[in-house]
Amino acid sequence: MALYGSSVEYGLHCLLHLSEAADRAPPSAKDLAEYQGISPSFVAKLFTKLEKAGLVISAEGVRGGFRLAKPKGDISVLQVVDAVEGGQPLFKCKEIRGNCILYDGNPPDRVTSSVCQIHALMQEAELKMRGVLGARSLADLDKSVGQVVPAQIKQASRDWFETRAQARRTDS
Amino acid sequence: MALYGSSVEYGLHCLLHLSEAADRAPPSAKDLAEYQGISPSFVAKLFTKLEKAGLVISAEGVRGGFRLAKPKGDISVLQVVDAVEGGQPLFKCKEIRGNCILYDGNPPDRVTSSVCQIHALMQEAELKMRGVLGARSLADLDKSVGQVVPAQIKQASRDWFETRAQARRTDS
């Protein structure tokens, strides 16, 4: 278990692959899923969210697929997380202060108008977290990955997607 | 919806009330719940977690209840959150890199031994968040609240819990 679900991991990995194939044939959801060994249907569902958030553009038809809607340097990790997770806050204050039995259903204005201190602290923590995620773009992430993954693998990856795109509609 | 559930909010509010009544009769879970207008059963369930985490000490019997296990200055908000939420990480890396179809089930050591860049970024964000929560204690929080809530209300609150404790076993 974790606070963020698997969707975040899947989404980021997929988008990184997409950024690699920017000027190639757009990989389909199925291609991306099979390449990474994850559920194709779930990836498809994921990309509907990413498209609604304006991060990717879908192409239909037999040669269809997805490509980034913006340069990879203009897409922050935070945008991806928010698109996938629905922009959920870290903490949702229920304002239970107002339920205090002393107020008997009529909390004074002083309580309702002032901000809950617990809420304020949580917002501060959330802001720090989002700051880290917002400061890093897909390009930065891709660069970091490039320092670990050798160019040979990257080339093999591109070739695989290329072959996969070529094979559509011809191998039956 | 939010990343942290209601338990965090309930737990922190309850513990703040407990810190106010440090040298009084220990409030029971039922008292704390009714005072705040929340579910008594759920609060009881919550406090079992807080006790297992060593944050509160339970007293049994008719005059029983809960009191803080340590001075309020020695309990950080992070400890409370972790106790209630089970110390869940922000992000759990599934290492789907190793599933890559190119590796065919046998990912090279370079991949398995190196840290996932996405994972690393998430850990950085989580660290920042936990840093904020870990730097603030219940005493700090109580102080902030004191600047908003007038002493009159605080006194009324103490009186209510006192009355409630007195009323046990005598009003039937």
Next chain:
DNA sequence: GAGCACGTACTCGGATAGGTGTTGTCCGAGTGATGCCGG
């Protein structure tokens, strides 16, 4: 040979189930306070 219309296979997209975690509820075991009884 060129243009056009059609069929097809593949794609996206949303509607549809299963599993898991969280919220909320309930009842039983244990315990300290209380009142009574005997010394």
Next chain:
DNA sequence: CCGGCATCACTCGGACAACACCTATCCGAGTACGTGCTC
């Protein structure tokens, strides 16, 4: 008057459901490509 004991109401603690969300799946609508026909 004082100490011990049985009772009891209240507490904690864990076992028990209901709900919601996340993960995963399926099938239908739509579209670009390829092919064959017509001119």
